[in-house]
Amino acid sequence: MKILAFDTSNKPLSVALVEDGKTLAHIESTEKKTHSITLLPDIQKSLKESNLSVDDIDMIAVADGPGSYTGVRIAVTVAKTLAFTLNKPLVGISSLELLAANGDEGMFIVPLMDARNDNAFAGVYQKKQGKIVNIVEDHHTSMDKLLDLLQKYDEDKLEFINATQNLTDLIREHSHAKIITSEDSLPDATKLAKLAEHTEPVKDIDNFIPTYLRLTQAEHDWYEKGNKDDGNVSYVEEV
Known part of the structure; x- marks a missing residue:
């Protein structure tokens, strides 16, 4: 094929x-x-x-x-x-699953995308017999919440993938887990x-459709003005 x-x-x-x-x-x-x-x-x-x-x-x-x-x-x-x-x-x-493919067998792989303001898109995966298994669904989160969530895993088994310098610094404040930076995990x-x-x-x-996991700024502003996607008029139709 x-x-x-x-x-x-x-x-x-x-x-x-x-x-x-x-x-x-x-x-x-x-x-x-x-x-x-x-x-x-x-x-x-x-x-x-x-x-x-x-x-x-x-x-x-x-x-x-x-x-x-x-x-x-x-x-x-x-x-x-x-x-x-x-x-x-x-x-x-x-x-994020694609980034997780850069991780190591047997590790709890945490692929990241920097979402700015100390936030990230993240999930948790494992490689099992050549397949990548999702353990924690992809989501948009603050790094504080993510690191709190990951406390239940053995730190020596955690592997962060695609960490920018800012995310690396935030991780290092709380963990000594393995980090693969953005430059080394394309x-x-x-x-x-x-x-x-x-x-x-x-x-x-x-x-x-694409998976965004959070509203765009334009959508956020639209809803902040009191608009509702109620099945009659949606953000996309309005735009």
């Missing part, structure tokens, strides 16, 4: 073409350009390197959030468009393709 996988939910962009576990093309970019500009050209470049046309793809896999609002929307929109146009199955994978689209092989495709591509 030929899988086109990509992730733009984080600062780095990762695109891969994988066939039956073998990497045909893999492009990673940390250039300071918007993913909306680079994603499609990188997909085209991956196809060219693999000597494939887009029609040869059997499945589309995308990291569907949480993460950068704009980045997640770009990836999901491109994935939906390709899957619908080509009539191919689409698989969405948590961006999201990898080849691992995304591997995860997609064992994940059920999306049943309704039209209604497939």
Whole structure:
């Protein structure tokens, strides 16, 4: 099976073409350009390197959030468009689960995305016999609450993934657990393709949406003004 996988939910962009576990093309970019500009050209470049046309793809896999609002929307929109146009199955994978793929077997893996103001998107995972198992659902939380939640785990078995300098400093105030920084735990689209092989495709591509885990600032402001999503007028319809 030929899988086109990509992730733009984080600062780095990762695109891969994988066939039956073998990497045909893999492009990673940390250039300071918007993913909306680079994603499609990188997909085209991956196809060219693999000597494939887009029609040869059997499945589309995308990291569907949480993460950068704009980045997640770009990836999901491109994935939906390709899957619908080509009539191919689409698989969405948590961006945190993808980061957890960088963790070690036997550890309680805590993938992080810095959500600013000492907050983070986080979950808890374990690798078991090559599979990644979710133990604590992905959620948006303060680091204080997260570290309190993690007290029930053996500190020597905790492994934080994708910690920015600020998150690293906050963790170190309370724990000596293993930390893998953002620079050493970049999201990898080849691992995304591997995860997609064992994940059920999306049943309704039209209604497939990004996983944000918190309101955007615009939505927050809309609700603060007294608006309600009551089934008659929603934030999206209003905008």
